[in-house]
Amino acid sequence: MLSGNNIKELFLGIDGGGSKCKAIVMNKDNEILGTGIAGPGNPLHGFEQATNSIALSAKLALEDANLAYVDLSELTAGVGLAGVNLPVLFKQMQAWQHPFKQIFLATDLLIACLGAHQGEDGAVMISGTGSCGFSYIDGQQFMIGAHGFPHGDKGSGAWFGLQAAKQVLLSIDGIVESSIMNDVLLTKLGCKDDTALVEVIAGKTATYYAQLANLVFDAAEKGDKVALEIVKEGAEYINSIARTLGKRNPPRISMIGGLTPRLKPWLAKDIQAQLSEPLSAPEVGSVLFARSELAKQELVKS
Amino acid sequence: MLSGNNIKELFLGIDGGGSKCKAIVMNKDNEILGTGIAGPGNPLHGFEQATNSIALSAKLALEDANLAYVDLSELTAGVGLAGVNLPVLFKQMQAWQHPFKQIFLATDLLIACLGAHQGEDGAVMISGTGSCGFSYIDGQQFMIGAHGFPHGDKGSGAWFGLQAAKQVLLSIDGIVESSIMNDVLLTKLGCKDDTALVEVIAGKTATYYAQLANLVFDAAEKGDKVALEIVKEGAEYINSIARTLGKRNPPRISMIGGLTPRLKPWLAKDIQAQLSEPLSAPEVGSVLFARSELAKQELVKS
Numbered sequence: 001m002l003s004g005n006n007i008k009e010l011f012l013g014i015d016g017g018g019s020k021c022k023a024i025v026m027n028k029d030n031e032i033l034g035t036g037i038a039g040p041g042n043p044l045h046g047f048e049q050a051t052n053s054i055a056l057s058a059k060l061a062l063e064d065a066n067l068a069y070v071d072l073s074e075l076t077a078g079v080g081l082a083g084v085n086l087p088v089l090f091k092q093m094q095a096w097q098h099p100f101k102q103i104f105l106a107t108d109l110l111i112a113c114l115g116a117h118q119g120e121d122g123a124v125m126i127s128g129t130g131s132c133g134f135s136y137i138d139g140q141q142f143m144i145g146a147h148g149f150p151h152g153d154k155g156s157g158a159w160f161g162l163q164a165a166k167q168v169l170l171s172i173d174g175i176v177e178s179s180i181m182n183d184v185l186l187t188k189l190g191c192k193d194d195t196a197l198v199e200v201i202a203g204k205t206a207t208y209y210a211q212l213a214n215l216v217f218d219a220a221e222k223g224d225k226v227a228l229e230i231v232k233e234g235a236e237y238i239n240s241i242a243r244t245l246g247k248r249n250p251p252r253i254s255m256i257g258g259l260t261p262r263l264k265p266w267l268a269k270d271i272q273a274q275l276s277e278p279l280s281a282p283e284v285g286s287v288l289f290a291r292s293e294l295a296k297q298e299l300v301k302s
Numbered sequence: 303m304l305s306g307n308n309i310k311e312l313f314l315g316i317d318g319g320g321s322k323c324k325a326i327v328m329n330k331d332n333e334i335l336g337t338g339i340a341g342p343g344n345p346l347h348g349f350e351q352a353t354n355s356i357a358l359s360a361k362l363a364l365e366d367a368n369l370a371y372v373d374l375s376e377l378t379a380g381v382g383l384a385g386v387n388l389p390v391l392f393k394q395m396q397a398w399q400h401p402f403k404q405i406f407l408a409t410d411l412l413i414a415c416l417g418a419h420q421g422e423d424g425a426v427m428i429s430g431t432g433s434c435g436f437s438y439i440d441g442q443q444f445m446i447g448a449h450g451f452p453h454g455d456k457g458s459g460a461w462f463g464l465q466a467a468k469q470v471l472l473s474i475d476g477i478v479e480s481s482i483m484n485d486v487l488l489t490k491l492g493c494k495d496d497t498a499l500v501e502v503i504a505g506k507t508a509t510y511y512a513q514l515a516n517l518v519f520d521a522a523e524k525g526d527k528v529a530l531e532i533v534k535e536g537a538e539y540i541n542s543i544a545r546t547l548g549k550r551n552p553p554r555i556s557m558i559g560g561l562t563p564r565l566k567p568w569l570a571k572d573i574q575a576q577l578s579e580p581l582s583a584p585e586v587g588s589v590l591f592a593r594s595e596l597a598k599q600e601l602v603k604s
Contacts, residue, residue, distance in 0.1 A: 086501075144475045147500050150452040151467045165453045173446045175542045198449050199388075240477045 010070065012058050012077040012100065013286035015111060016041020016050060018129075019207070023057035024283040025065045025075070032284075034065025043093055044083035051096055054079060058100075072099040078290030079103055080111030080282055085143075104293040108282065109134040110141060115285025116254040116278035119292065123250035124278070125241050128257030129210040131156035133241035135250050144244050149206035155234040155241075157210030157259050163230045164216045165201055165209070169194055171226070179226035181219045188215065210258075217262040235266040242271045254278040312372065314360050314379040314402065315588035317413060318343020318352060320431075321509070325359035326585040327367045327377070334586075336367025345395055346385035353398055356381060360402075374401040380592030381405055382413030382584055387445075406592040410584065411436040412443060417587025418556040418580035421594065425552035426580070427543050430559030431512040433458035435543035437552050446546050451508035457536040457543075459512030459561050465532040466518045467503055467511070471496055473528070481528035483521045490517065512560075519564040537568040544573045556580040 009028040014021065021041025025033045038057035043050040055072065062070050077100040084090040085107050093105055113124045113136045123135035130153040132146030149158045168185050170176045172194040191197040201208075219227035238255075245253060255264055256278050264272065311330040316323065323343025327335045340359035345352040357374065364372050379402040386392045387409050395407055415426045415438045425437035432455040434448035451460045470487050472478040474496040493499040503510075521529035540557075547555060557566055558580050566574065 144477075147471045147496070148504055151464060151503055152471050152500070154472075162453060169449045169454050170456075174546060175446075175539065194449070198454070201453055202450055237477065244476060 010067070010075050011287045011290055012061070012072075012075040013111075013283040013288075013290070014041065014054050014057065014077060014079040014081070015108065015282040015286060016043075016054060016079065016081040017108060018042045018045060018082060021050075021053035021057045022281070022283045023054070023061040024281070024287065025058075025061045025067065026284070026287045030284075030287070033067065034061045034063070035283075036060025036062075036064055042082040043089045044086075047092055047096075050081070050093075051098070055099055073101055075100050076290055076294060077101075077103045078106065078111065078286030078288070078293075080106045080108050080286045080289070082108040085109075102290075102294070104290040106286065106289050109143060109146070110136060111285035111289055112256060112282040113285065114288050115280045115282045116256060117252045117276075118279040119285070119288035120252070121250060122252035122254065122276075123245040123248065124253070125238055125245065125255045126257040127156050127238060127255070127259040127263050129153075129157050129206050131159065131238070131241075131257075133245045135245050135248050137248055137250055142245075142248060144241055149209070153206070155237040155263070156206075156257075157213040158206035159209075160216045160230060160234055160259070161209030161212030163234075164212050164227075165197070167226050167230065169197065172197075177226060179219060180222060180224045181215055181227055184215045184219065185212065188212070213259060214262065220266075231263075231266050235263060235268075238263060239268045239271055242267070242274070246274070252276045256282075312369075312377050313589045313592055314363070314374075314377040315413075315585040315590075315592070316343065316356050316359065316379060316381040316383070317410065317584040317588060318345075318356060318381065318383040319410060320344045320347060320384060323352075323355035323359045324583075324585045325356070325363040326583070326589065327360075327363045327369065328586070328589045332586075332589070335369065336363045336365070337585075338362025338364075338366055344384040345391045346388075349394055349398075352383070352395075353400070357401055375403055377402050378592055378596060379403075379405045380408065380413065380588035380590070380595075382408045382410050382588045382591070384410040387411075404592075404596070406595040408588065408591050411445060411448075412438060413587035413591055414558060414584040415587065416590050417582045417584045418558060419554045419578075420581040421587070421590035422554070423552060424554035424556065424578075425547040425550070426555070427540055427547065427557045428559040429458050429540060429557070429561040429565050431455075431459050431508050433461065433540070433543075433559075435547045437547050437550050439550055439552055444547075444550060446543055451511070455508070457539040457565070458508075458559075459515040460508035461511075462518045462532060462536055462561070463511030463514030465536075466514050466529075467499070469528050469532065471499065474499075479528060481521060482524060482526045483517055483529055486517045486521065487514065490514070515561060516564065522568075533565075533568050537565060537570075540565065541570045541573055544569070544576070548576070554578045558584075 011026045013024040021038045023036040036057040038053040041053040121137045125133050133144040135142045168182050171178045189200050220231040313328045315326040323340045325338040338359040340355040343355040423439045427435050435446040437444045473480045491502050522533040
């Protein structure tokens with residue numbers, strides 16, 4: 001059990017995204033004591049929901065650490081959130097009457113990068129539902145991509161899914177050659193024909209399309225020409241992001257996000273060779289960020 | 303003034319789309335007596351609104367023809383509507399307790415094709431907000447494309463606008479070469495930089511993107527490489543539609559839709575050479591459809 005003294009040195013790390021909010025509780029030796037997950041933590045989809053998710057995931061992480069008796073006001077929190085790159089949302093979150101001892105707010109990209117490189121300088125390419133590149137070197141943040149769907153986020157899960165749907169529709173019309181993706185996609189979505197497919201996919205979001213990304217990689221790995229073209233085009237965009245980040249000479253570069261296992265083998269060999277495994281998760285990056293900011297505060301005070 | 307007898311031989315033609323509903327009143331000699339325009343006439347966006355728009359545009363057309371004293375119940379109506387290719391909407395519109403003498407319901411594509419070829423067999427390529435091909439030969443209808451945005455409708459206004467936004471965002475990130483479209487697009491949308499652009503275009507509809515199509519053609523005509531690639535790719539898709547329609551040997555083929563004046567000069571020379579000017583508007587096609595269906599009814603009765 002932690003003594004009263006140690007409890008005062010507990011840190012909370014939050015990674016709040018569009019679909020879920022992850023929390024981690026760590027001690028001053030950066031040991032993970034417990035984790036928790038709650039609903040959406042992106043303030044873009046609502047301040048109330050985001051702040052509720054952050055508090056709930058924190059309580060769950062404390063329970064998981066057998067520290068349910070610890071009050072949230074004992075925790076120093078690093079909070080990484082999608083959306084707070086927008087000034088209006090950053091201000092709104094800063095004004096939150098939060099239940100923690102102290103709070104340090106960062107973007108989801110910064111905490112992901114800090115997590116991947118254990119708080120040291122570095123860069124990350126991210127391909128999940130969306131896509132982007134980010135580096136944090138000598139205190140300077142740099143971002144590329146992250147433009148959103150359907151106008152951006154090339155090489156992301158949503159982009160791969162949309163390309164699949166486009167090519168299947170074109171091939172049903174005889175405009176491009178047919179693909180083994182045709183039957184797979186129609187079966188997966190329970191559609192008899194292109195009319196049914198068009199009805200099913202009309203108005204769908206990035207999250208929906210991202211669920212279709214795997215079938216493109218499955219087909220490409222079987223040598224399907226149409227799928228291979230899509231995978232090569234998506235990989236080439238992530239190569240471009242890596243080369244742009246590389247110009248800033250990051251000490252380490254990692255690839256993260258849900259599509260990484262499928263997409264990484266398709267990147268250029270020289271880029272694959274440069275990649276380092278991410279050292280820890282974004283929510284750990286949030287703790288490292290909080291500790292770093294706390295150290296700066298104490299330096300100013302002393 | 304029309305005599306009582308002539309009034310009984312008045313025809314109404316309706317072209318009901320997603321943004322407006324056009325009406326035309328014609329006599330038995332196919333002379334245009336008056337026209338009217340009301341709000342959205344596509345039942346996909348609401349039955350009440352569509353039927354109100356149809357009735358209102360019809361009254362406006364009668365007023366325009368100085369026939370305000372004529373009751374709608376005197377009119378034989380041909381009604382072409384976007385959306386009624388979906389069985390559920392066709393049934394809903396068929397069940398309408400309409401105010402006309404008689405109503406004949408058709409898709410917007412059929413009446414556009416009948417209008418373009420004065421009721422005779424033929425084919426049309428359409429590029430407006432969306433894109434598709436359609437033919438009507440020996441009583442057989444055939445459709446290609448018309449898949450919707452953003453997964454389909456290649457070569458349409460919405461597709462050109464989206465491609466412009468994509469390329470501008472990629473070039474701001476240094477992934478593709480810069481284009482004269484960059485400044486034009488940012489200025490047109492009142493944006494200072496890519497962050498502002500992403501905020502402005504997030505979640506926008508096909509209609510919004512279609513308003514950006516002209517700037518792609520403007521840039522291409524000035525020799526801009528990025529714009530030229532987009533225009534060539536869009537034109538190639540419409541070429542493919544034309545070649546697919548051509549296999550059915552339509553006696554005439556026309557290109558219609560709002561983007562026609564900009565896109566037609568970029569089509570393959572052999573396809574441009576095959577194109578005939580559309581002879582009349584879709585709402586005239588609706589009247590021709592109604593008269594043709596009426597003639598079939600009278601044949602059955604006699």
